[in-house]
Amino acid sequence: MNRKTAARRKKVGLPAGSLAYFGQSPARPTRITLFEYTPETISEKKVEDVAALVSSEAKKGVTWLNIDGFQNVEAITEIGQFYHLHPLVMEDILTMDQRPRVEDFDDYLFITLRMFYLSASKEIVDEQLSLILGENFLLSFQEMPGDIFDPVRERLRSGKGRLRNQGPDYLTYSLIDAVVDNYFVILEELGEQIEETEKRLLASPSPEKLSSIFALKRKLIFMRRSLWPLREAINNLLRSESKLVTSTTLLYLRDVHDHTIQAIETLETLRDILSEMVDIYLSSQSNRLNEIMKVLTIIATIFMPLTFIAGIYGMNFKYMPELNSVWGYPAVLLFMALIAAVMLFYFRKQKWL
Numbered sequence: 001m002n003r004k005t006a007a008r009r010k011k012v013g014l015p016a017g018s019l020a021y022f023g024q025s026p027a028r029p030t031r032i033t034l035f036e037y038t039p040e041t042i043s044e045k046k047v048e049d050v051a052a053l054v055s056s057e058a059k060k061g062v063t064w065l066n067i068d069g070f071q072n073v074e075a076i077t078e079i080g081q082f083y084h085l086h087p088l089v090m091e092d093i094l095t096m097d098q099r100p101r102v103e104d105f106d107d108y109l110f111i112t113l114r115m116f117y118l119s120a121s122k123e124i125v126d127e128q129l130s131l132i133l134g135e136n137f138l139l140s141f142q143e144m145p146g147d148i149f150d151p152v153r154e155r156l157r158s159g160k161g162r163l164r165n166q167g168p169d170y171l172t173y174s175l176i177d178a179v180v181d182n183y184f185v186i187l188e189e190l191g192e193q194i195e196e197t198e199k200r201l202l203a204s205p206s207p208e209k210l211s212s213i214f215a216l217k218r219k220l221i222f223m224r225r226s227l228w229p230l231r232e233a234i235n236n237l238l239r240s241e242s243k244l245v246t247s248t249t250l251l252y253l254r255d256v257h258d259h260t261i262q263a264i265e266t267l268e269t270l271r272d273i274l275s276e277m278v279d280i281y282l283s284s285q286s287n288r289l290n291e292i293m294k295v296l297t298i299i300a301t302i303f304m305p306l307t308f309i310a311g312i313y314g315m316n317f318k319y320m321p322e323l324n325s326v327w328g329y330p331a332v333l334l335f336m337a338l339i340a341a342v343m344l345f346y347f348r349k350q351k352w353l
Contacts, residue, residue, distance in 0.1 A: 025143075025144075027069065027070045027071040028068070028069035028070070028071060028143070028144045028145065029069050029071050029072075030067065030068070030069045030070065030071050030072035030075055030076065031046070031067075031068040031069055031145060032046065032047035032050065032053075032065065032066070032067050032068075032075070032079075033045075033046055033047070033065075033066045033068075034046075034047050034053070034063070034064070034065055034066075035062075035063070035064040035065075035066070035153075035156060036061055036062070036063050036064075037061055037062055037064075037156060037164050038060060038061035038062075038164070039159075039164050039165045041061075042156060042157060042159070042164065044157070047065075050075040050078050050079060051078070053079075061136070062136055062137070062138070062167060062168050062171065063136065063137040063138070063168075064137070064138045064140070064156075064168070064171060065079070065137065065138070065139050065140070066139075066140045066142070067079070067139070067140065067141045067142065068142045068144065068145040069142075069143070069144060069145060070094055070141075070143065073094065076090070076093075076094070076141070077090065079139070080093075083108070083132065083134065083137070083139065084107065085108070085132065086105065089103075089105070089110050089132075092110070092112065092130070093112075093130045093141045096127075096128045096143055097128075098112045098128055098130075099112075099229050100112060100113040100114060100226060100229040100230040100232075100233045101229060101232075101233045101236075102233045102234075102236045102237045102240070104240055104242050107134065107135070108132050108133060108134045108135075108244070109131075109132070109133040109172075109237075109240075109242060109244055109245075110130070110131075110132060111130070111131040111132075111133065111172070111176070111233070111237070112128060112129070112130045112131070113128075113129055113131075113176070113179060113226070113230050113233065114126055114127070114128060114129070114179075114226035114230075115127055115128070115129040115142070115147065115148065115179050115182070116179075116182060116183060116186045116223065116226075117146075117147070117148045117182055117185075117186070118185065118186070118189060122189070124186055124189070124190075124219065125146075126222070126226075127142060127143040127144055128142075128143055129141070129142055129147075129175075129179065131172055131175065131176075133168055133169060133172045133244055133245075134168065134244070135168075135244060136167070136168060137168055138168040138171050138172055140175065148178050148179065148182045149175060149178055151178065152171075152174045152175060152178055155174075166248070166249070167246065167249075168244075169244055169245045169246055169249040170246075170248075170249050170252070172249075173249050173252045173253055173256065176234070176253075176256055177252070177255075177256050177259075180230075180256055180259045180260055180263065181259065183223070183227065183260075183263045184259075184263060184266070186223070187223075187263060187266050187267060187270065190216060190219060190220065190270060191266075191270055193216060194216055194270060194273055194274060194277075197209065197212050197213060197216065197277070198273070198277055200212075201213070201277055201280060201281060202280070205280075205281050205284040205285060205288075209281065210278070210281050213274055213277050213278055213281070216274055217271070217274050220267060220270055220271050220274065221271075223267055224264075224267055224268075224271070227260065227263055227264050227267060228264065230260055231257070231260045231261060231264060234253060234256055234257045234260055235257060237253060238250060238253055238254060238257060298347060301343065302340050302343050302344070305336075305339050305343075306336045306339065306340065309332065309335070309336055309339075310336070
């Protein structure tokens with residue numbers, strides 16, 4: 001039983017809205033970071049006391065609360081209650097196999113998607129990212145620490161660009177845009193792996209190369225399951241009439257939608273290349289088998305008349321002309337060699353060799 005199945009079985013029989021972490025890996029320690037900014041000012045701090053956070057008065061500007069790790073479910077639940085999040089939304093945030101989608105709850109938008117990035121060892125890491133977009137706040141929930149949002153944070157700190165002059169909807173766009181842009185980094189890495197595998201496959205086809213092809217194909221299938229629903233989710237966000245997304249941000253979201261389509265097309269191209277590589281492997285193995293069978297068939301065909309002559313010559317007859325001749329045995333061997341030579345000449349003339 002894999003980890004995903006084990007995580008799913010934990011939910012069996014629990015009532016709807018049960019708040020517990022359901023993920024494939026152990027829950028990481030919860031780390032909460034708070035950004036509060038206006039066009040002129042910004043503050044950034046680590047939140048240690050959730051009770052003090054939720055009891056503080058609302059401030060002007062935009063609040064971005066980023067939660068990494070779901071070990072402290074009580075603190076996450078308290079945040080959800082403070083922002084009046086539906087229990088089913090909180091359950092989906094803590095369940096790590098959600099399909100990318102957008103849901104409109106009037107007072108806030110719930111957005112979930114898959115975030116991919118490369119680790120220090122060039123391994124592909126993926127995790128679920130959940131976003132809650134409110135009137136003047138954005139909540140982001142991540143399964144583990146480490147993400148691809150450092151450029152967004154730097155733009156917030158430096159005040160460069162339009163990020164601090166816009167609302168939380170533009171911040172939401174910036175995070176989604178970073179996720180989609182990083183898909184291209186992952187696809188480029190997979191493309192290089194596919195190219196290297198193709199070179200090794202053409203040099204020497206082997207079952208190990210086929211295993212590498214299927215491993216890459218599984219990665220692309222998983223990414224495909226994340227990209228296609230994301231395209232639909234962003235499209236739903238574009239068609240949404242929510243007051244939380246301004247017309248200015250919608251223009252930028254259209255650009256993200258185009259990038260998503262481009263990433264899907266790149267992914268489909270890589271899938272086609274992998275399918276062709278499987279066909280190349282099967283064709284090379286079939287050709288290799290045909291060559292082996294051809295050689296064995298030729299050898300068997302050559303030895304058939306020789307075996308026939310040897311069988312007759314080896315019979316225990318008392319009166320056989322060759323028995324009394326000094327050159328009888330060498331003559332039969334020479335005759336057999338002559339037959340083999342004639343057959344080889346005929347095979348070459350017919351271009352069977």
